[in-house]
Amino acid sequence: MLQKLSITALIGLLSSAASFANADCTYSGGNYYCAQTDAIVYSNVGLSSTYQDVTNMDESSCACTQADFTVSGSLAPFNEELSVHFRGPIELLQFGVYYPNGESKALKKRSEEQLIESCNEQGEAVVSRQKHQHKRDVAVEYVQVTSTVYVDGSGETVTADSTNTVVGPAVPSSYTQVSTVLSNTAKTSATPSPASSSKTTTASSAAAGSSSSSSSSSSSSSSSSSNGDWSRGSYFVPGSTSNCTFMNNEGGSAGSGVWSSCFGNSISFAASDGTSGAASAQALGDVTLASGNEFMIFSGDECSANNAECGYYREGIPAYRGFGGADKIFVFEFSMPSDTSGSAYNQDMPAIWLLNAKIPRTLQYGDASCSCWKTGCGEMDLFEILTAGSDKLISHIHDGQDGGTQDYFDRPTDGTLKAAVIFNSSDETIHIIEVDESFDESLSDDVVDQWLSKAGSSAALP
Incomplete structure (x- = not known):
């Protein structure tokens, strides 16, 4: 049942279905899916809030207290320290974090004219800020949509505008109306893959909103190779880690972390199986995590009284810093095989996402007043299955600029997917890209430029 809506909201609801039909999107399991993609770009990310x-x-007293915390700058709040989270079924084969050495050329901001020139040279679609301009027989299409988000009584969001209309996942109830903008790349080919055989055009949803100025937060990284333009500060392969700490929510069960009747299990060191708790840090083994189980990765740097970035954290936990800084690159190689034998909760719904690292250090699941999540400190879903058994991985942002896309990556049930997530403060973008390159000790600007070019950079937004 919808809450009483304004005439504008009702018009948005009515136009939503028509727009999706025109866009060749499909509705499955309560969610819309549009075109398969190998790259998504969130543009104009960052706000003062x-x-x-x-x-x-x-x-x-089983109570938590909170205080105002102000963030601002390009990519805020994602320029703060982040923890990296995984839900099974998943097998993680590689993970790494890179930081720029000095001023990296790959982070030089492209102008709108450069983007349009590049698109024209490749025969790809050129985007107007006012409307879509499509060319026929293109391999990649750049889409920009401005829309308004409305929240119904069940927590579902409906977004609408005069040129395109989309429906997105639920958002916290405090976000009753949000203006958002998306730029993403979606892949449509003359011979589409089975997962996208019914798709003939690109459709999109909302992603990022208002911007702000200064950047904050420092990176948490160990010394590494400085031969390239980007140094690998953290790295993992099964059985071996450098500057990575694996944790889960088994506090008080196996020698690390705590449990209480008020707040339940805290975070703890994860054992090599990823599922059990451990008394000390261990490298994740060569394992496939079953459905419903989760683990997370922090850096190898412990929090201390001198680490203002850590903020307050629950007493008695193994508190480690996340991965900070406005400019950073996360890399992944993973498989998400089908699994119906695990927990019925989130069964066969794997996911990889980022959280503000303050969240798990207080309370990831439980009383909302014991976490900053509800008030917008930041979550970014990188690859998430929304319905059991689906093969479509969706991305979404949860913060004061809540938004996402209904285009999707193909879930790697057989074989693996390699991906890079580039946080680029100079043009306020976050790129999620399928890649083929090796994750060496350093990355050159040429490689990162190729990744950014593949994803496509947005024109400057108003």
Whole structure:
């Protein structure tokens, strides 16, 4: 049942279905899916806002206190330290984090004229800020949509505008209306793959909104190779890690972390199986995590009283810093095989996502007042299955600029998917890209430029 809506909202609801039909999107399991893609770009990411930061967790009263915490700058709040989270079924074969050495050429901001020139040279679609301009027989299409998000009584969001209309996943109820903008690349070919055989055009949804100025937060990384333009500060392959700490939510069960009747299990060191707790840090083994199980990765740097970036964290936990800085690259290689034998909760719904690292250090699941999540400190879903058994991986952002896309990556049930996630503060973009290159100790600007070019950079947004 919808809440009472304005005439504008009702018009948005009515136009939504028509727009999706015109866009050749399909509706499955409560979600819309449009075109298969190998690259998504969130543009105009970053805002000035205040979220509620946890300042204390009182075991005697089972209550948490919060205080205003202000963020600003390009990519805020994702320029703060982030933890990396995984849900099974998943096998992680590689993970790494890179930071720029000095001023990397790959982070030089492209002008709108350069983008249009590049698109014209490749015979690809050129995007107007006012409307879509499509060319026939193109391999890649760049889409920009401005829309308004409305929230219905069940928590579902509906977005609408005069040129394109989309429906997105649920968002916190505090976000009742958000203006958002998306730029993404979607792949449509003359001989589409089975996963996208019914798709003939690109459709999109909302992604990122208002911008702000200064950048904050420092990176948490160990010393590494400096021969390239980007140094690998953290790296993992099964059985071996450098500057990575694997954790899960098994606190108090196996020698690390705590449990209480108020707040339940805290985070703990993860054992090599990824599922059990451990007394000390261990490298994840060569394992496939079953459905419903989760683990997370922090850096190898412990929090201390001198680490302002860590903020408050629950007493008695193994507290480690996340991966900070406005400019950074996460790389992944993973498989997401089908699995119906695990937990019925989130069964066969694998996911990889980022959280503000303050969230798991207080309370990832539970009382909303014991986490900054609800008030917008930041979550970014990189690759998420929304319905059991689906083969379509969706991306979405949850913060003050809540938005996402209904275009999807193909789930790697057989074989693996290699991907890079590039945080580029100079033009306020976040790129999620399928890649083929090796994840060496350093990356050259040429490689990163190729990745950015493949994803396509947005024109400057108003």
